[in-house]
Amino acid sequence: MTKTASVVLAAAFVAGAAFAPASASAAKKKPLPNCAAKKSSTLEATKDARVYRLGSDIYACRNKKNRRVLLGSDECQNDTAASNFTLKGNYVGWVATSCGLDSGSEQIRVNDLNTGKTLYAAGAATRISGVSGRLPASTFVTDYVMKKNGSVAWIGTYGDDGTTTIDSPADEVQVRRLQPGAPAGGEIVDQGQDVVLKSMALAADETGFYYRKGAAPLFAPLG
Amino acid sequence: MRTRKTALMLTAAACAATAVPSPASAAQKLPRCAEKGSRTLQATRDGRIYARKSTVYACLYKKNRRVKLGHETACEEVPQATGYQLAGRYVGWVRAECGGPEGSGEVVLTDLTTGQIVRSAPAVTTADPNQGSNGVFDFRVNANGSIAWIGTYGSTGPAPSPDDRIQVRKLEAGSPAGGTLVDSGPDIVEDSLALTHDGSGFYYRKGTTPLFATLR
Numbered sequence: 001m002t003k004t005a006s007v008v009l010a011a012a013f014v015a016g017a018a019f020a021p022a023s024a025s026a027a028k029k030k031p032l033p034n035c036a037a038k039k040s041s042t043l044e045a046t047k048d049a050r051v052y053r054l055g056s057d058i059y060a061c062r063n064k065k066n067r068r069v070l071l072g073s074d075e076c077q078n079d080t081a082a083s084n085f086t087l088k089g090n091y092v093g094w095v096a097t098s099c100g101l102d103s104g105s106e107q108i109r110v111n112d113l114n115t116g117k118t119l120y121a122a123g124a125a126t127r128i129s130g131v132s133g134r135l136p137a138s139t140f141v142t143d144y145v146m147k148k149n150g151s152v153a154w155i156g157t158y159g160d161d162g163t164t165t166i167d168s169p170a171d172e173v174q175v176r177r178l179q180p181g182a183p184a185g186g187e188i189v190d191q192g193q194d195v196v197l198k199s200m201a202l203a204a205d206e207t208g209f210y211y212r213k214g215a216a217p218l219f220a221p222l223g
Numbered sequence: 224m225r226t227r228k229t230a231l232m233l234t235a236a237a238c239a240a241t242a243v244p245s246p247a248s249a250a251q252k253l254p255r256c257a258e259k260g261s262r263t264l265q266a267t268r269d270g271r272i273y274a275r276k277s278t279v280y281a282c283l284y285k286k287n288r289r290v291k292l293g294h295e296t297a298c299e300e301v302p303q304a305t306g307y308q309l310a311g312r313y314v315g316w317v318r319a320e321c322g323g324p325e326g327s328g329e330v331v332l333t334d335l336t337t338g339q340i341v342r343s344a345p346a347v348t349t350a351d352p353n354q355g356s357n358g359v360f361d362f363r364v365n366a367n368g369s370i371a372w373i374g375t376y377g378s379t380g381p382a383p384s385p386d387d388r389i390q391v392r393k394l395e396a397g398s399p400a401g402g403t404l405v406d407s408g409p410d411i412v413e414d415s416l417a418l419t420h421d422g423s424g425f426y427y428r429k430g431t432t433p434l435f436a437t438l439r
Contacts, residue, residue, distance in 0.1 A: 033254075042268050043268065044268055045266055045267055045268045046265075046266055046267070047263045047264070047265055047266045143420060198419065198420060198421055199419060200419070200420070201417035201418055201419050201420070201425070201426050202417055203414070203415050203416070203417050203426070203428075204361050204414045204415065204416050204417060205412075205414040205415065209417075210417055210426040210433055210435070212435060217426055217433040217434055217435035218433055219426075219428065219431075219433035
């Protein structure tokens, strides 16, 4: 009786053993969805693409291409931190931050997710007023918009005291844009300490962007 | 002998354990808000809008519960859901209904945590809502559940005034039913609407003049 039971169990085991690897290999064969990565967390997503963190690295990936593009990390000291992502068309727009102990600098960047290459990169703002300030200064991108073709417009600050606060004559606020034919580093659309730092918005038809200067809404074309 | 029996029982148990949960675990592997046979219409970090068998659903990943919005294409016998936008826990969308030569549209805000419609308003206010056709040309919704939109009024019926054929309207907490008229005029640029990133206001253009209005 015991012997019979043992034989039955052994047969069941053999059948199970034969079944188990099959299901395991089937599970192994099932590919991850495009742009998925184990242990990653999504930072931004659209129907067509995804930006995610994996460890301390930040990647962008377009579903159709299924190829990840390294943007930066989540640490700005001795590294380039990537944040504020916009996914549109083939492109990802983002802000690159490098920082020291008492100052930092930001860049606006646009990468092509098909090639991984940088389409645009420019500093947040440049000193143009001629007012001498304390160095090192900090530059920040306070707001930006990006079109489907990768053209970007942004509001950048040049902070004399290392902060985003505009409280010194040496501080500057600039509205800038990068579009086909623009000079490297972009062009200044407007400037003035009364430009509202987070007032930018892209028009639905993508012909241009809005921002406010004091209480006045303004519109500028974006190619 | 006892040792051999115990070993067999353990191996049999292990065998059963590996075999039984496989189909269940395979079923559990569907990502949140995923549904077989569905097609993504829009997605954000927080949720997904998808069509399945021509019905449009919205779903928050945190909640993992689908909320039916409307039909994807038809608008004659069932309301059509178009122009959906996810913002925080809300989805703003346009409910379109059509019949004969006329049609009507309204903006709708649905809370995806409860599945309930929070607020809705017709595309425009007209002297006689039963005459003419109206539609929502464009709209924006913020994370607080406030909506701004540009509505248009068709020509088969009288508008309150010729200037009211295009209206900029907003609907927010505390708004009167039907929303608030922000601006109107034939020179409002229909595809000029833009929401600030913090959702505190929106822009539009009237002719070449950019204008700004706050949104709660």
